[in-house]
Amino acid sequence: xxxxxxxxxxxxxxxxxxxxxxxxxxxxxxxxxxxxxxxxxxxxxxxxxxxxxxxxxxxxxxxxxxxxxxxxxxxxxxxxxxxxxxxxxxxxxxxxxxxxxxxxxxxxxxxxxxxxxxxxxxxxxxxxxxxxxxxxxxxxxxxxxxxxxxxxxxxxxxxxxxxxxxxxxxxxxxxxxxxxxxxxxxxxxxxxxxxxxxxxxxxxxxxxxxxxxxxxxxxxxxxxxxxxxxxxxxxxxxxxxxxxxxxxxxxxxxxxxxxxxxxxxxxxxxxxxxxxxxxxxxxxxxxxxxxxxxxxxxxxxxxxxxxxxxxxxxxxxxxxxxxxxxxxxxxxxxxxxxxxxxxxxxxxxxxxxxxxxxxxxxxxxxxxxxxxxxxxxxxxxxxxxxxxxxxxxxxxxxxxxxxxxxxxxxxxxxxxxxxxxxxxxxxxxxxxxxxxxxxxxxxxxxxxxxx
Amino acid sequence: xxxxxxxxxxxxxxxxxxxxxxxxxxxxxxxxxxxxxxxxxxxxxxxxxxxxxxxxxxxxxxxxxxxxxxxxxxxxxxxxxxxxxxxxxxxxxxxxxxxxxxxxxxxxxxxxxxxxxxxxxxxxxxxxxxxxxxxxxxxxxxxxxxxxxxxxxxxxxxxxxxxxxxxxxxxxxxxxxxxxxxxxxxxxxxxxxxxxxxxxxxxxxxxxxxxxxxxxxxxxxxxxxxxxxxxxxxxxxxxxxxxxxxxxxxxxxxxxxxxxxxxxxxxxxxxxxxxxxxxxxxxxxxxxxxxxxxxxxxxxxxxxxxxxxxxxxxxxxxxxxxxxxxxxxxxxxxxxxxxxxxxxxxxxxxxxxxxxxxxxxxxxxxxxxxxxxxxxxxxxxxxxxxxxxxxxxxxxxxxxxxxxxxxxxxxxxxxxxxxxxxxxxxxxxxxxxxxxxxxxxxxxxxxxxxxxxxxxxxxxxxxxx
Numbered sequence: 001x002x003x004x005x006x007x008x009x010x011x012x013x014x015x016x017x018x019x020x021x022x023x024x025x026x027x028x029x030x031x032x033x034x035x036x037x038x039x040x041x042x043x044x045x046x047x048x049x050x051x052x053x054x055x056x057x058x059x060x061x062x063x064x065x066x067x068x069x070x071x072x073x074x075x076x077x078x079x080x081x082x083x084x085x086x087x088x089x090x091x092x093x094x095x096x097x098x099x100x101x102x103x104x105x106x107x108x109x110x111x112x113x114x115x116x117x118x119x120x121x122x123x124x125x126x127x128x129x130x131x132x133x134x135x136x137x138x139x140x141x142x143x144x145x146x147x148x149x150x151x152x153x154x155x156x157x158x159x160x161x162x163x164x165x166x167x168x169x170x171x172x173x174x175x176x177x178x179x180x181x182x183x184x185x186x187x188x189x190x191x192x193x194x195x196x197x198x199x200x201x202x203x204x205x206x207x208x209x210x211x212x213x214x215x216x217x218x219x220x221x222x223x224x225x226x227x228x229x230x231x232x233x234x235x236x237x238x239x240x241x242x243x244x245x246x247x248x249x250x251x252x253x254x255x256x257x258x259x260x261x262x263x264x265x266x267x268x269x270x271x272x273x274x275x276x277x278x279x280x281x282x283x284x285x286x287x288x289x290x291x292x293x294x295x296x297x298x299x300x301x302x303x304x305x306x307x308x309x310x311x312x313x314x315x316x317x318x319x320x321x322x323x324x325x326x327x328x329x330x331x332x333x334x335x336x337x338x339x340x341x342x343x344x345x346x347x348x349x350x351x352x353x354x355x356x357x358x359x360x361x362x363x364x365x366x367x368x369x370x371x372x373x374x375x376x377x378x379x380x381x382x383x384x385x386x387x388x389x390x391x392x393x394x395x396x397x398x399x400x401x402x403x404x405x406x407x408x409x410x411x412x413x414x415x416x417x418x419x420x421x422x423x424x425x426x427x428x429x430x431x432x433x434x435x436x437x438x439x440x441x442x443x444x445x446x447x448x449x450x451x
Numbered sequence: 452x453x454x455x456x457x458x459x460x461x462x463x464x465x466x467x468x469x470x471x472x473x474x475x476x477x478x479x480x481x482x483x484x485x486x487x488x489x490x491x492x493x494x495x496x497x498x499x500x501x502x503x504x505x506x507x508x509x510x511x512x513x514x515x516x517x518x519x520x521x522x523x524x525x526x527x528x529x530x531x532x533x534x535x536x537x538x539x540x541x542x543x544x545x546x547x548x549x550x551x552x553x554x555x556x557x558x559x560x561x562x563x564x565x566x567x568x569x570x571x572x573x574x575x576x577x578x579x580x581x582x583x584x585x586x587x588x589x590x591x592x593x594x595x596x597x598x599x600x601x602x603x604x605x606x607x608x609x610x611x612x613x614x615x616x617x618x619x620x621x622x623x624x625x626x627x628x629x630x631x632x633x634x635x636x637x638x639x640x641x642x643x644x645x646x647x648x649x650x651x652x653x654x655x656x657x658x659x660x661x662x663x664x665x666x667x668x669x670x671x672x673x674x675x676x677x678x679x680x681x682x683x684x685x686x687x688x689x690x691x692x693x694x695x696x697x698x699x700x701x702x703x704x705x706x707x708x709x710x711x712x713x714x715x716x717x718x719x720x721x722x723x724x725x726x727x728x729x730x731x732x733x734x735x736x737x738x739x740x741x742x743x744x745x746x747x748x749x750x751x752x753x754x755x756x757x758x759x760x761x762x763x764x765x766x767x768x769x770x771x772x773x774x775x776x777x778x779x780x781x782x783x784x785x786x787x788x789x790x791x792x793x794x795x796x797x798x799x800x801x802x803x804x805x806x807x808x809x810x811x812x813x814x815x816x817x818x819x820x821x822x823x824x825x826x827x828x829x830x831x832x833x834x835x836x837x838x839x840x841x842x843x844x845x846x847x848x849x850x851x852x853x854x855x856x857x858x859x860x861x862x863x864x865x866x867x868x869x870x871x872x873x874x875x876x877x878x879x880x881x882x883x884x885x886x887x888x889x890x891x892x893x894x895x896x897x898x899x900x901x902x903x904x905x906x907x908x909x910x911x912x913x914x915x916x
Binding site: 145321322324332335358360361429 | 484485486487488489552556616617619630755802855
């Protein structure tokens with residue numbers, strides 16, 4: 001018994017092993033037979049007459065490898081999950097091509113004088129061998145592999161939903177989950193198990209084994225059953241090698257089916273328990289586009305004269321370009337020893353070059369502030385921990401690019417700030433009337449550890 | 452090769468005539484531009500040496516609770532090596548309660564009662580992996596990009612690349628707490644083959660912050676200045692002769708030490724901070740503590756220090772004694788850590804510093820979902836062994852996405868199932884935020900170009916805002 005089982009098992013393993021040689025072997029007949037045609041063509045020339053015996057040899061090796069390829073291919077077809085109609089053409093072009101070569105070989109001396117006929121035969125051989133190879137390639141690499149469009153994988157676009165409450169449950173949530181996880185096999189291109197999940201109507205129709213969704217009844221919905229099967233189960237979806245659905249995705253599918261599997265409903269129109277609400281949150285957060293801030297475009301700027309950089313460094317400024325290829329600068333004044341107002345006066349010469357100016361912890365005062373409007377391109381300005389106080393900040397509203405203004409620990413009163421007409425986009429750092437104190441949440445949950 | 456110094460010299464950035472190279476203009480710590488515009492200008496790296504348990508802090512595993520006390524399935528332990536676990540250990544459910552917090556709905560344990568107030572500012576990496584399960588090599592890997600000695604630490608790379616914006620302070624400061632240095636020793640802030648001027652300066656939070664910085668008795672500041680100037684002149688002459696960059700290091704270190712005499716005691720003194728700050732951080736001036744170091748980190752970054760590296764000791768929760776028990780000592784560590792860390796993020800935010808400061812929190816690896824059974828016997832207290840396959844870290848500020856988690860582990864938190872990142876990926880991401888492309892940021896040594904991430908690393912794009 002055991003031995004028999006072992007034999008069956010090992011013969012099965014052997015079969016699989018041989019079958020898997022197919023993608024390796026197929027390259028031999030393609031290469032050898034192509035060279036064979038080329039040499040046959042050359043042989044027509046008097047000069048190359050002598051290669052006849054080599055050509056014969058080439059033919060036999062080529063045909064032998066073609067036959068081996070066909071055998072392994074047939075084994076492969078038996079074991080594979082490729083759709084039958086896809087394999088059909090590949091199989092028969094392969095067999096046809098092999099037969100054509102044999103026919104040519106048998107006839108080649110009789111037809112040598114009929115040029116047109118021979119050349120057409122060559123062309124036919126070329127076309128049929130290429131077609132066989134191509135069809136095989138389509139099977140393994142997919143239809144769009146050989147194409148000028150670089151992006152062959154249908155990429156899942158990030159969610160474009162701003163307000164998740166207004167999103168459509170089916171269209172924006174459920175269909176998104178299908179698109180991401182299922183339609184590579186159950187879509188417009190491929191319909192494994194005769195199932196399509198790329199549109200609402202097909203989802204309702206179901207597949208080969210019937211309907212996959214019973215509205216309101218999770219236990220009778222095949223799709224949920226398949227998803228929840230054990231990973232090792234052959235019928236588990238998505239199959240081995242594909243990423244499993246995440247908990248929150250499953251929760252959303254369940255929610256949708258349980259509440260009627262409707263097409264046109266918004267999230268806010270449906271009731272949801274706390275688990276579902278969290279799942280919706282997580283879904284939104286995970287798949288939303290990570291909003292990347294747009295890179296700032298600044299007009300081109302002439303490089304600075306190195307001598308001026310040297311001069312500013314000598315009075316204690318740190319001056320660095322924003323990055324090595326830019327002529328816009330960040331200036332920091334921690335180490336300026338003399339009067340900051342006087343020192344900043346010297347920076348004024350290059351004011352349009354300055355994007356970031358950090359005067360934190362300096363003796364900057366109201367007189368210093370008067371120089372600031374000269375820095376027309378400035379985007380970030382630190383005046384924190386300085387003596388500025390009574391100066392009018394009004395003049396700074398002319399700084400159109402200013403995005404960040406740090407006034408932490410200055411003498412400026414918040415009430416003064418409110419009277420200035422700053423742009424809404426400007427982020428102003430200002431100490432809250434009372435600096436934040438931490439308040440622990442949920443301290444009650446657990447007793448303090450024993451010391 | 453991207454030798455930043457030479458690039459800048461090449462375009463005569465420092466203004467020095469190359470023929471008459473003035474040394475003061477070649478200060479190796481002078482601020483330099485990053486190759487790309489960087490969002491972060493400084494880094495605070497909080498290293499919980501010993502490796503905190505992700506399963507009691509960030510990675511909520513209800514399924515593990517259900518399997519508490521069961522034998523660990525064979526598939527998890529077959530062919531695996533652990534630091535202490537032998538034979539078949541039992542699974543250990545989470546020793547904490549979890550809830551979702553903030554707009555982002557991030558799961559946090561009740562050991563961190565303060566953290567929920569800042570959870571919407573951090574990005575949590577839930578599936579970081581390393582390939583070392585012993586403290587010293589794992590710490591080296593985290594900071595130097597290799598488990599072996601001899602490579603520069605991350606802080607050294609960063610100060611080498613960017614210099615510092617405040618020449619009165621070191622560019623790279625290290626603070627330790629918990630009574631011990633990290634297992635990997637001072638190599639985790641060493642400069643490796645980079646010039647030694649870039650190594651971390653370890654400051655003490657008790658007594659003199661930097662030893663031997665004070666003027667000796669009977670020497671006043673003017674005399675000290677005159678002697679340093681004289682020494683530097685001699686050093687300049689020998690630099691002209693030998694062109695050894697270590698001489699430049701020495702010159703700038705003398706100069707920096709002189710400047711630091713004033714600036715360091717000032718910045719390292721936390722007793723000047725107002726009362727509410729002390730209450731917020733939980734600091735007690737005059738003692739060496741993690742909270743004090745956290746407050747110092749804020750003060751240093753505020754004054755332009757480029758890289759602050761904190762090590763806290765005591766997170767190695769094996770469960771061999773009450774101090775390392777998950778239900779005793781570990782909770783104490785969490786509480787100390789929680790308030791100070793939350794205060795740091797809150798304070799940086801209210802000072803407008805968080806946008807430019809990258810705060811990184813993590814250990815060198817994680818802890819097993821199994822209860823440790825040292826030498827095959829169940830440990831007396833609840834504890835977990837070292838675990839390298841998946842652990843949690845978080846990053847905040849410096850252009851990192853807010854209120855986001857990335858990565859997922861399996862049901863019991865053993866392996867990453869999604870969004871797995873390596874220690875190198877974390878390093879690459881930190882460098883990216885500072886304006887470096889980690890593959891191009893190299894230093895030639897012994898015939899080849901070295902980089903922090905060696906031949907690995909991929910920027911974790913989803914967590915970048």
